[in-house]
Amino acid sequence: MTAIDTDRLNALVGKMLGDLGGAFSVPTTRIGFRLGLFDALHNHGPVSAADLAQHTGLAERYLREWLLAQAANGYITADASAMCFHLSPEQAMIFVARDSPVYLEGAFDLAAAMIEGEAKVEAGFRSGEGVQWGDSAGCLFCAVGAFFRPGYVNAIVPAWLPALGGMVPRLEAGARVADIGCGVGFSTLLMAQAFPNSHFTGYDFHGPSIEQANAHAAAHGLGERVRFEAVPAKAIATRDFDLVTMFDCLHDMGDPRGCAAHVHGLLKPDGAWMLVEPIAADSAADNLGNPVSRIYYNASTMICVPTSLAQEVGTALGAQAGEAQLTAILHDAGFSQVRRATEGPFNMVLEARH
Ligand SMILES: C[S@@+](CC[C@H](N)C(=O)[O-])C[C@H]1O[C@@H](n2cnc3c(N)ncnc32)[C@H](O)[C@@H]1O
Structure with a gap:
């Protein structure tokens, strides 16, 4: 068997982790678009999960996990110690501004x-x-x-x-x-x-x-x-x-x-x-x-x-x-x-x- 180059393998696994993180983010991100969560964060942030639940009428426990998932994706910004979340102006261009060239x-x-x-x-x-x-x-x-x-x-x-x-x-x-x-x-x-x-x-x-x-x-x-x-x-x-x-x-x-x-x-x-x-x-x-x-x-x-x-x-x-x-x-x-x-x-x- 051909010898495995560990550095190359590690680099490939690292890339796969990033790619799969992106793929796993598809359903959570779509839920965010459909339920207006990015809009709500943009309009009301910084917010906690409880605040977001109040603004949207959605279930707080789901929202808390979603907020952490999006923060882990880098799609929203977290002050994790305070469990408070908002969108940066650049994140808003991708997730909120319908006519921005990079709205995704x-x-x-x-x-x-x-x-x-x-x-x-x-x-x-x-x-x-x-x-x-x-x-x-x-x-x-x-x-x-x-x-x-x-x-x-x-x-x-x-x-x-x-x-x-x-x-x-x-x-x-x-x-x-x-x-x-x-x-x-x-x-x-x-x-x-x-x-x-x-x-x-x-x-x-x-x-x-x-x-x-x-x-x-x-x-x-x-x-x-x-x-x-x-x-x-x-x-x-x-x-x-x-x-x-x-x-x-x-x-x-x-x-x-x-x-x-x-x-x-x-x-x-x-x-x-x-x-x-x-x-x-x-x-x-x-x-x-x-x-x-x-x-x-x-x-x-x-x-x-x-x-x-x-x-x-x-x-x-x-x-x-x-x-x-x-x-x-x-x-x-x-x-x-x-x-x-x-x-x-x-x-x-x-x-x-x-
Ligand atoms: C990738 S979509 C692009 C649609 C649109 N121009 C846009 O940019 O959003 C390709 C489009 O080509 C149309 N299409 C494919 N073959 C066609 C054909 N032979 N005659 C007419 N329309 C066709 C499809 O129905 C589809 O709407």
């Missing part, structure tokens, strides 16, 4: 949805078949929407659209926009709120997502300028869009090449396609070892690859396809100009034109 409730929901979908994806490993979007876990699609929303709030209008050549003045004047693979519609609504002279249609093949998107539009009073349609990307019939957007979804489609060719036909000759995809290096070797790729490869195994394999063609690009591969697909689809317009910590933003 959706990420915890997504972790839980991936665990819920485990059996169906495991069956896919045996059969080679896919798992339909929305079929693997009860509310995977809500969790995905919530996961991406904080990033979109802070990037789509302030950073990504301005990175496209001449698009903001066009949207201000009045443009027609298709947001394909829009899910529950947060991206569509953010753009519609920012550009009141433009018209937006969100498309997604998943009916329950479109129902939620319509409910969100109605709640924001945007029903006039925003509509949502349940249709696969390649079946969109309306044409002459100034802008097509796709947020974190081309790689989920069964036939990204066919979808790209279809988008080419949907745009006006001087229109642009803003393709937002997960940030990734071109070589898998360069992706290993960074925490963002780690998240994406795991999500890709549980969500993106099964979703694509469940559709026609089943290309299964995966969530770490990289710019070179995506650019080649866009060129093959007839786009002569493709460039990386900008990027963020989690996404690259490609601009494609005829």
Whole structure:
């Protein structure tokens, strides 16, 4: 047997302890979000378990253990000798501030949805078949929407659209926009709120997502300028869009090449396609070892690859396809100009034109 390097083993066990601590924190943290415990700590802290019980009407013994668990996680701050707890401003950005770029409730929901979908994806490993979007876990699609929303709030209008050549003045004047693979519609609504002279249609093949998107539009009073349609990307019939957007979804489609060719036909000759995809290096070797790729490869195994394999063609690009591969697909689809317009910590933003 190969000799064990004790230092390497200890380092790996230490890392596993940290990882498993994170995994064990998923249910307690989600309970905290759902029961408003982080909000209560933020609004009333520093508090004891008894104070928190008074503010929330929840059972003190559970709250005491939860407070210590979250303090052990480092998600809340403890004065342990006084058994008093509060949120630091940085902790509040992650657990309380819904529009902060690092608000993570959706990420915890997504972790839980991936665990819920485990059996169906495991069956896919045996059969080679896919798992339909929305079929693997009860509310995977809500969790995905919530996961991406904080990033979109802070990037789509302030950073990504301005990175496209001449698009903001066009949207201000009045443009027609298709947001394909829009899910529950947060991206569509953010753009519609920012550009009141433009018209937006969100498309997604998943009916329950479109129902939620319509409910969100109605709640924001945007029903006039925003509509949502349940249709696969390649079946969109309306044409002459100034802008097509796709947020974190081309790689989920069964036939990204066919979808790209279809988008080419949907745009006006001087229109642009803003393709937002997960940030990734071109070589898998360069992706290993960074925490963002780690998240994406795991999500890709549980969500993106099964979703694509469940559709026609089943290309299964995966969530770490990289710019070179995506650019080649866009060129093959007839786009002569493709460039990386900008990027963020989690996404690259490609601009494609005829
Ligand atoms: C990871 S989610 C992203 C959703 C949304 N754009 C967002 O960022 O929150 C991928 C989306 O692509 C949609 N999708 C996958 N394949 C599709 C297809 N062939 N046609 C239309 N929508 C598709 C799914 O229904 C899902 O809403």
